[in-house]
Every structure is written in structure tokens, then in C-alpha cells.
Amino acid sequence: MNIHEFLSSPGTIYGQGPHDSIVMSSRVRLARNLKGVPFPGWAKKPDRVRSLEAILPAVQSIRQMAGAFSESMENFTAVDKQILVERHLISREHAAKNAGSGLVINKGETLAVMINEEDHLRMQSLRPGLQLKEAWHAVDQLDSALEKKLDYAFSPSLGYLTACPTNLGTGIRVSAMLHLPALVLSEQINQIIQAVNKLGLAVRGLYGEGTEALGNVFQVSNQMTLGESEQDIVERLNKVLGQIIEHEENARASLLSNKPKVVFNHIGRAYGILANAHSISSKETMNLLSLLRLGLDIGSFPGVERRLVEELFLLTQPAHLQQQFSEKLTADERDLLRADMLRDRLRNVSRPVALSPESKGPKLDKPE
Numbered sequence: 001m002n003i004h005e006f007l008s009s010p011g012t013i014y015g016q017g018p019h020d021s022i023v024m025s026s027r028v029r030l031a032r033n034l035k036g037v038p039f040p041g042w043a044k045k046p047d048r049v050r051s052l053e054a055i056l057p058a059v060q061s062i063r064q065m066a067g068a069f070s071e072s073m074e075n076f077t078a079v080d081k082q083i084l085v086e087r088h089l090i091s092r093e094h095a096a097k098n099a100g101s102g103l104v105i106n107k108g109e110t111l112a113v114m115i116n117e118e119d120h121l122r123m124q125s126l127r128p129g130l131q132l133k134e135a136w137h138a139v140d141q142l143d144s145a146l147e148k149k150l151d152y153a154f155s156p157s158l159g160y161l162t163a164c165p166t167n168l169g170t171g172i173r174v175s176a177m178l179h180l181p182a183l184v185l186s187e188q189i190n191q192i193i194q195a196v197n198k199l200g201l202a203v204r205g206l207y208g209e210g211t212e213a214l215g216n217v218f219q220v221s222n223q224m225t226l227g228e229s230e231q232d233i234v235e236r237l238n239k240v241l242g243q244i245i246e247h248e249e250n251a252r253a254s255l256l257s258n259k260p261k262v263v264f265n266h267i268g269r270a271y272g273i274l275a276n277a278h279s280i281s282s283k284e285t286m287n288l289l290s291l292l293r294l295g296l297d298i299g300s301f302p303g304v305e306r307r308l309v310e311e312l313f314l315l316t317q318p319a320h321l322q323q324q325f326s327e328k329l330t331a332d333e334r335d336l337l338r339a340d341m342l343r344d345r346l347r348n349v350s351r352p353v354a355l356s357p358e359s360k361g362p363k364l365d366k367p368e
Contacts, residue, residue, distance in 0.1 A: 090114055169225045176220055179216060301350075304349055312341075
């Protein structure tokens with residue numbers, strides 16, 4: 001079975017979960033290394049191959065990974081790797097790896113293990129919506145099962161030893177992917193980012209560190225992992241996310257109440273371009289689909305499911321678009337084919353409805 005036969009359809013990637021109109025997904029990642037074995041960045045190829053050969057069968061034997069897909073990174077094409085990045089199943093750094101590195105993904109794509117990325121093990125749990133506790137519980141169970149089979153590098157004073165000092169201690173990185181168009185439109189996003197940074201959390205773009213917040217999507221995560229328990233880190237981030245959700249909800253309500261024409265102008269223009277363009281870039285598509293998603297959330301597209309937009313989020317990205325065609329496409333060719341796809345998929349979607357100020361779409365539930 002190849003990776004494309006294994007992966008689920010793009011429309012089911014994000015799924016339904018608590019506060020999913022704002023929180024697209026929750027992720028908890030753990031970094032672990034083998035005792036007495038050079039870290040991947042320092043290891044020579046034979047050492048990486050040996051550690052992969054030790055780790056891979058251990059991961060495959062865990063109950064939660066029954067029926068999982070596993071493969072060495074050297075056997076993926078460049079497009080395969082980029083598709084995995086676009087689905088947030090591997091990092092951009094892991095996509096650059098080849099012999100001596102590997103990947104294991106469980107059925108349902110809720111658990112993924114990168115082998116010999118920056119650390120020997122980077123295991124992650126993904127859940128739709130705001131489900132940090134559930135994601136933490138799942139990856140903790142996987143980690144506990146693996147620790148019985150592998151000898152981890154651990155220090156009584158420093159905790160789990162990692163390649164990067166910022167991961168020392170628990171080795172945990174807790175994050176959520178947030179869709180925050182109203183905070184961007186109301187020009188409040190910079191204040192939110194500054195406030196979050198002061199709390200010791202990081203705000204990054206769609207694909208993590210050093211990337212742009214395409215489609216008004218931001219990743220919020222903890223920065224330090226030493227001196228605080230995993231449960232405390234999860235709980236602290238959960239509380240901060242609850243506040244960000246409330247700010248985004250308030251920003252949406254305020255815009256609809258005070259500047260409804262501005263909101264519907266953005267949504268209407270986004271729909272007009274996406275449904276009629278004959279050439280469009282990936283970046284512009286993501287930003288306009290964000291506004292379409294906002295329109296769906298506030299009720300401007302009655303009868304249209306959010307799944308359509310979330311499917312297009314993925315299918316219009318470069319690697320997913322390339323994968324549908326056997327020949328290699330240039331950027332200009334992708335822009336033409338992307339526009340063709342969008343016109344086709346949106347042909348039955350009627351233009352957005354401009355709601356009255358009294359009708360503000362579905363009421364979002366308050367964070368617990």
C-alpha cells in the first residue's frame with residue numbers, strides 16, 4: 001500500500017470537535033532519544049540506520065499502531081513528502097530527510113511518529129477542534145508503551161534529553177491551529193500575539209516556526225518544557241486558547257454589529273474571485289478561502305457545509321494539486337489548474353447572503 005491509498009480524503013482531515021469554527025486542530029508532540037546513541041544531527045548514516053532499525057519495529061508493535069502505515073523517508077517522492085507536510089503529519093525538516101529516517105502513521109491519522117528527525121523520536125497526537133487533553137492522553141499512552149521497549153535518554157535533573165535545549169525536561173510541545181479572521185480584519189491580532197508571547201507561548205504561521213499565517217491560521221504553542229509538568233503545560237495552554245477563542249468570537253460579533261458591510265464586502269469579494277478566477281496562486285487561495293470559511297461560520301452560505309472549504313484548503317495546495325497530475329507542473333500551470341478546480345467546486349455555491357445585524361449566524365459555545 002502506498003501513502004496515497006492510506007491517507008484519508010482531504011475533506012475529513014480537520015473533522016468535527018469542540019470550538020472547531022475557530023480551533024481547527026489540537027496537537028501534542030513528544031521528543032525522545034535513545035540512551036547512548038548519537039542524536040540524529042550528529043549521527044553518521046550507519047548510526048541513523050541502526051537506530052531506525054531499532055525504533056521502527058518497537059513503534060509498529062504498539063497496540064495503538066496496529067494496521068499503521070510505516071516507511072523509510074528515502075522511499076517517498078518529493079511530492080509525497082510535501083503532501084505529508086501540508087497535512088501536518090510531518091515537519092518541513094523531516095521532509096528533507098532520506099535514508100536512516102522513517103515515519104509511522106496510525107489508522108485515522110491521529111498518531112504519527114517521525115523517526116530520526118531532530119530527535120530519534122518525535123511522536124504526535126492530532127485531534128480536531130479544541131481537544132488538548134485528549135491529544136495529550138493519547139500520546140502519553142503511546143509514549144508509556146514505547147518506554148517499555150526502548151531505553152530513553154533521561155537525566156534525573158534535566159528530564160528527557162533532547163537535541164534542542166528548549167525541549168529538555170518533559171520534551172512536550174502542545175499546540176493548536178487557530179482560524180482568526182475577525183482578529184485580523186479588526187486589526188487586533190498583533191495585540192493578541194504580543195499578549196500570548198508575554199505568557200511564554202509562541203505564535204507561528206500555518207506550518208510552524210518561520211512560516212507565514214496563510215489563511216489567517218495561526219499556531220499557538222508552549223515554548224519551554226523544563227520545570228513544569230505535562231499536565232500543567234496542557235492546562236495553561238488550554239486556558240489561554242479559551243481566552244483567544246473568546247476574543248475571536250467577540251471580534252466577529254463586533255464586526256457584524258458595527259461594520260457588517262465591511263465583513264460582507266470581504267466575503268463577497270472572496271467568493272467572487274474564487275468562483276470566477278482563471279489563474280490564482282496558492283497564497284491568495286488560502287487567504288480567500290479563510291474569508292469563505294468565515295462566511296460559512298456566520299451563516300452567509302446557507303446549506304453549504306464547512307467540509308467543502310476545508311477540503312479545498314488542502315486540495316489547492318501545491319503538492320496536493322501536483323499529485324492529481326502525472327506530469328510535473330510549473331507554478332503558472334498550477335495557478336491555472338487551481339482556478340479551474342475552484343470554479344468547478346464552487347459552481348453550485350450561491351453568492352453569499354448579507355445578514356442583518358440582528359442575525360449573526362450560529363451562536364458559538366463558550367469555552368469551558
